[in-house]
Amino acid sequence: xxxxxxxxxxxxxxxxxxxxxxxxxxxxxxxxxxxxxxxxxxxxxxxxxxxxxxxxxxxxxxxxxxxxxxxxxxxxxxxxxxxxxxxxxxxxxxxxxxxxxxxxxxxxxxxxxxxxxxxxxxxxxxxxxxxxxxxxxxxxxxxxxxxxxxxxxxxxxxxxxxxxxxxxxxxxxxxxxxxxxxxxxxxxxxxxxxxxxxxxxxxxxxxxxxxxxxxxxxxxxxxxxxxxxxxxxxxxxxxxxxxxxxxxxxxxxxxxxxxxxxxxxxxxxxxxxxxxxxxxxxxxxxxxxxxxxxxxx
Amino acid sequence: xxxxxxxxxxxxxxxxxxxxxxxxxxxxxxxxxxxxxxxxxxxxxxxxxxxxxxxxxxxxxxxxxxxxxxxxxxxxxxxxxxxxxxxxxxxxxxxxxxxxxxxxxxxxxxxxxxxxxxxxxxxxxxxxxxxxxxxxxxxxxxxxxxxxxxxxxxxxxxxxxxxxxxxxxxxxxxxxxxxxxxxxxxxxxxxxxxxxxxxxxxxxxxxxxxxxxxxxxxxxxxxxxxxxxxxxxxxxxxxxxxxxxxxxxxxxxxxxxxxxxxxxxxxxxxxxxxxxxxxxxxxxxxxxxxxxxxxxxxxxxxxxxxxxxxxxxxxxxxxxxxxxxxxxxxxxxxxxxxxxxxxxxxxxxxxxxxxxxxxxxxxxxxxxxxxxxxxxxxxxxxxxxxxxxxxxxxxxxxxxxxxxxxxxxxxxxxxxxxxxxxxxxxxxxxxxxxxxxxxxxxxxxxxxxxxxxxxxxxxxxxxxxxxxxxxxxxxxxxxxxxxxxxxxxxxxxxxxxxxxxxxxxxxxxxxxxxx
Numbered sequence: 001x002x003x004x005x006x007x008x009x010x011x012x013x014x015x016x017x018x019x020x021x022x023x024x025x026x027x028x029x030x031x032x033x034x035x036x037x038x039x040x041x042x043x044x045x046x047x048x049x050x051x052x053x054x055x056x057x058x059x060x061x062x063x064x065x066x067x068x069x070x071x072x073x074x075x076x077x078x079x080x081x082x083x084x085x086x087x088x089x090x091x092x093x094x095x096x097x098x099x100x101x102x103x104x105x106x107x108x109x110x111x112x113x114x115x116x117x118x119x120x121x122x123x124x125x126x127x128x129x130x131x132x133x134x135x136x137x138x139x140x141x142x143x144x145x146x147x148x149x150x151x152x153x154x155x156x157x158x159x160x161x162x163x164x165x166x167x168x169x170x171x172x173x174x175x176x177x178x179x180x181x182x183x184x185x186x187x188x189x190x191x192x193x194x195x196x197x198x199x200x201x202x203x204x205x206x207x208x209x210x211x212x213x214x215x216x217x218x219x220x221x222x223x224x225x226x227x228x229x230x231x232x233x234x235x236x237x238x239x240x241x242x243x244x245x246x247x248x249x250x251x252x253x254x255x256x257x258x259x260x261x262x263x264x265x266x267x268x269x270x271x272x273x274x275x276x277x278x279x280x281x282x283x284x285x286x287x288x289x290x291x292x293x294x295x296x297x
Numbered sequence: 298x299x300x301x302x303x304x305x306x307x308x309x310x311x312x313x314x315x316x317x318x319x320x321x322x323x324x325x326x327x328x329x330x331x332x333x334x335x336x337x338x339x340x341x342x343x344x345x346x347x348x349x350x351x352x353x354x355x356x357x358x359x360x361x362x363x364x365x366x367x368x369x370x371x372x373x374x375x376x377x378x379x380x381x382x383x384x385x386x387x388x389x390x391x392x393x394x395x396x397x398x399x400x401x402x403x404x405x406x407x408x409x410x411x412x413x414x415x416x417x418x419x420x421x422x423x424x425x426x427x428x429x430x431x432x433x434x435x436x437x438x439x440x441x442x443x444x445x446x447x448x449x450x451x452x453x454x455x456x457x458x459x460x461x462x463x464x465x466x467x468x469x470x471x472x473x474x475x476x477x478x479x480x481x482x483x484x485x486x487x488x489x490x491x492x493x494x495x496x497x498x499x500x501x502x503x504x505x506x507x508x509x510x511x512x513x514x515x516x517x518x519x520x521x522x523x524x525x526x527x528x529x530x531x532x533x534x535x536x537x538x539x540x541x542x543x544x545x546x547x548x549x550x551x552x553x554x555x556x557x558x559x560x561x562x563x564x565x566x567x568x569x570x571x572x573x574x575x576x577x578x579x580x581x582x583x584x585x586x587x588x589x590x591x592x593x594x595x596x597x598x599x600x601x602x603x604x605x606x607x608x609x610x611x612x613x614x615x616x617x618x619x620x621x622x623x624x625x626x627x628x629x630x631x632x633x634x635x636x637x638x639x640x641x642x643x644x645x646x647x648x649x650x651x652x653x654x655x656x657x658x659x660x661x662x663x664x665x666x667x668x669x670x671x672x673x674x675x676x677x678x679x680x681x682x683x684x685x686x687x688x689x690x691x692x693x694x695x696x697x698x699x700x701x702x703x704x705x706x707x708x709x710x711x712x713x714x715x716x717x718x719x720x721x722x723x724x725x726x727x728x729x730x731x732x733x734x735x736x737x738x739x740x741x742x743x744x745x746x747x748x749x750x751x752x753x754x755x756x757x758x759x760x761x762x763x764x765x766x767x768x769x770x771x772x773x774x775x776x777x778x779x780x781x782x783x784x785x786x787x788x789x790x791x792x793x794x795x796x797x798x799x800x801x802x803x804x805x806x807x808x809x810x811x812x
Contacts, residue, residue: 035710038703044696051637053689058681061618061634064594069578070586074616074638079646081637083657083679086650087686092700099652101707102700106650138645142638146586149578152385188642196575202377203519204389207574212388212523241545245482247425247523248545249390251489275416276495277323283519285389290579292588 037105037112045109046116048088049081050172050184059144059182066146066180073192073294076184078138085110114138118186121172140171141294142184143192151178153196160189189294196288204285205238205249212238212249214258214282222266227281236261236282251279258282324496325416327514329399332411333363335460363403366440366470366536366559372396373562374515376532378524380564387571391425391520391532393562398514401494406487406541408456419494420538421561422485423520426531430479435533435560441466443559451555452477454539471560473533477543477550480558484537485521486546493519524568534562590640593618616640622677625655632675637682654683 051059060066086106093099149156160168171184185192205212213235218224238254240247259274262282268274338357343350364372375394378386397403401419402411411417440461444453451474458466485493499513524530535558537544543556550556582588598610612619616639619631651657657679690696793799 035706038699041696041699041703044693044699048686048689054637054685058685059636059638060591061620061636062593065591065618065636067586069582071582071588072591072638073589074591074636074640075642077635077637077639077643077678079643079648079679080635080682082645082649083651083682084637084686084689087654087683087688088690088696089700090652090683090687091690091697092704093652094704097708098704101711102704103650103652105707139642144591144638147578147582148573149575152573152578153575194579202389203392205523206576207388208577241482243482245430245479245522247427247525248483249521249523251485251492251521255492275325276492277325279492280323280495280497280517280519283390288574288576288579290576294590 037109042109042112042116043120045085045088045113046120048084049110049113049117050120052172054084056176056180059176066144068179069147070145071147071292072144073292074142074144075188076138076140076142081114081138082106082110085113110138117171118169121170139188140184140186141188142172142182143292143294145181145183145194146179147181148179149194150175150181156181157195158183159193159195160185161191161193162187163190192292192294194290194292202285203280203283205283206235206285210237212240214238214254216258216261216265216267217281217284218267219262219269219278219281221269224265224267230265230267234261234265255279322498324498326402326494327398327496327516328411328414328416329361329363329403331361332402332417333361333365333404334408334410335360364397364400364561365404365538366443366468366561368395368534368561372400373534376562376564378532378566378568380566383567383569386524386530386566386568387526388523388574390523391423391530391566393423393518393532393534395516395518398496398516400516401518404538406490406537408538416491418487418490419518420536421494421518422490422535422537422544423493423518424475424483424533424535425520425522425524426475426479426483426533427525428528428530430476430483431531432476432555433474435471435473435563437469438472439467440470443470443472443557446557448555450551450553451557452543452550453557454536454559455542456539471563472557473535473560474555474557477554477556478552480540480543480556481545481547481549483522484540484544486544487541488546489521490537493521524566526568527570529565529567531563531565533558533560535560590616591636591638592616592640614640617676617678619674630675632677634681635676635678651679651683654680654687657683 047053066072086103089102089106089109093102158170158173160170162168168189169186171186172182173184174182176182205214216230216234216236218226218228218230220226224230236254236257238257239250241250255274258279259268259272262268262274262278263272268278336359338359339354340357341352341354343352372395373393374396377392378384378389395401401421402417404420405411406418406420441458444456444458444461444466446453494516496514496516499515518534520532537558540556540558543550592615593613595610595613598606602610612633616635617633618635620634621629622632623629649657659676659679660674690700790796790799
């Protein structure tokens with residue numbers, strides 16, 4: 001026996017013994033042991049799958065698709081994300097052997113990155129990752145909002161829920177420009193709520209072309225729950241005091257209007273009480289909330 | 298399609314016995330047992346004797362005191378809009394929250410006695426003054442200065458001065474002189490005042506403990522005037538006690554006169570320029586830019602459509618946009634492109650993965666059946682996606698380095714797997730290997746048993762195995778590799794009587810092995 005083969009056998013022994021210690025399954029011995037995809041690569045691709053870094057012109061290829069004051073809902077093209085990931089990992093391909101080694105990993109990479117994508121936003125905010133849910137990882141939707149509310153209300157809040165009212169995970173919320181908001185949602189929402197940033201509960205009026213008014217809220221009588229806006233919305237005008245001093249409101253007049261409107265709705269107590277506490281409930285200006293319901297074509 | 302839904306303006310109002318966290322219970326007023334003022338406690342005792350009865354009485358004067366011309370700093374729980382901030386307050390009425398739940402009703406506006414459960418008119422008001430209306434600032438003065446101003450043009454509150462001692466009259470307070478026309482114009486009327494103060498109970502679970510008012514009762518005074526936009530507004534909590542004949546709804550005092558009022562609290566805030574209303578802007582969206590699915594808008598296709606028109610309509614409605622591009626050869630052409638945001642849900646296609654972007658170019662996204670001629674256009678969507686992915690990767694050198702390391706690891710792993718797989722193929726009996734106790738070896742710490750089994754069968758196995766004879770050069774002498782002996786140790790092995798036994802002993806003896 002020559003030296004070299006013996007040496008080689010010793011190496012092979014070591015490998016065999018090591019493997020056999022893990023499992024004696026003959027198939028497992030033959031099967032390849034997949035190498036873990038480096039977490040940093042997965043994290044990078046997860047961000048890419050949330051379209052971070054994709055130029056705006058590729059998201060909205062023509063200005064007419066997103067005019068001023070518009071809301072555009074969309075589904076994410078899963079194939080687009082696959083191609084994006086393939087392009088990204090192709091930067092590591094230098095030979096046909098590399099191509100086989102790396103492209104054979106694309107499926108694993110995509111699913112790892114898609115799983116990771118769910119946690120990107122919570123990681124950015126330093127929060128715990130949302131619970132895993134059964135929605136297929138590549139099924140995501142989103143919307144673009146181009147409006148002055150994006151610049152005017154910086155803390156604008158978004159929430160999305162599915163048909164049964166369960167909240168959906170928001171994958172990404174970004175202002176692409178001062179007036180363009182880009183939001184990605186995991187799953188297909190039945191309702192998207194845009195909410196004014198909630199500040200202190202405060203008092204105020206709504207302003208429209210007809211002047212100042214307030215929308216009526218129930219007081220717990222006549223079947224109207226206390227604090228809940230009466231639907232369909234009924235408003236009562238809040239008259240300003242005419243005179244040299246602008247902005248002064250005729251509180252007593254407003255109270256009378258509110259009382260009359262509530263009485264007409266049957267929302268007042270049987271005694272018809274309308275005092276400062278009923279007035280306060282009507283005048284509270286809760287954070288405005290506007291819902292959009294994307295419906296299937 | 299997408300339709301905007303109605304606005305929600307709901308608030309959480311509690312009306313049960315137990316307030317949930319975040320709920321608020323509103324009260325018209327929380328009345329003090331006695332409003333502030335001077336009282337006499339009269340006690341009378343009648344002693345009946347056999348012959349006559351004797352009356353004894355005792356009158357004890359006492360005073361119910363309460364904030365009148367000044368407040369303690371921590372009496373104010375909160376103000377809105379926040380002090381010294383700039384914000385969108387053009388449709389907000391300022392308000393102030395007091396920790397004293399009875400404060401607005403603790404005295405009467407005209408000094409009269411309050412009777413029983415009747416809710417009195419609040420004596421506090423929250424004024425909002427615009428910058429041009431502030432002629433003089435808030436000044437510190439004594440109570441005497443407030444009640445009897447030196448300047449006859451300045452009208453102090455009508456309060457009986459004789460009830461105060463000299464020491465009280467010398468106490469300092471804050472007051473402001475407001476032009477009488479302004480005062481008469483911006484104050485709430487006597488009918489407004491009852492609506493502008495209320496009490497509330499808040500569940501304080503979600504808040505810090507507030508000391509004296511941990512039960513969460515507060516009183517609130519609301520202003521009656523909207524702030525001026527684009528300017529600094531002053532919010533003043535003033536006492537209207539003794540001013541009831543000068544507030545709005547009364548004949549204004551002489552034009553050049555000033556009304557002097559005690560200021561119990563004040564703050565400034567700036568209302569930013571008007572920007573419209575959140576809800577109104579959102580509600581206007583359907584009529585302005587529209588609420589739609591992301592796609593390229595186009596005019597209606599009318600009449601009988603040609604095949605090309607059908608294809609174009611279908612492509613536009615599914616999110617494609619025709620864009621000019623240059624081919625590799627330099628020719629200018631029009632190709633379809635589609636954003637990752639598409640108007641309808643997609644399913645995974647069976648194509649890919651692609652090693653180069655050109656493989657992702659599709660020809661003709663039109664109807665796929667062979668009868669219909671295609672549009673004759675390329676679809677560059679996925680080729681673009683591929684290229685963007687590659688450009689993003691290349692623009693990030695850290696990521697490119699990670700990819701390189703990963704590739705090397707993949708290749709090394711492949712090599713190793715290949716080696717082991719070859720060996721396993723040649724050693725079929727290995728699958729039957731068991732530990733001495735008869736259990737299949739599953740865990741790494743059972744490895745020594747495997748070593749023993751190996752040791753017992755090694756000779757036989759080795760003779761059966763037809764192992765490759767070629768050893769990669771760099772593996773021959775690298776002592777760091779698993780199972781490799783240093784050259785001198787190897788020499789000793791080769792020169793021993795039984796080289797194989799010697800070798801295995803050395804290998805599996807702990808000291809020599811480098812796993």
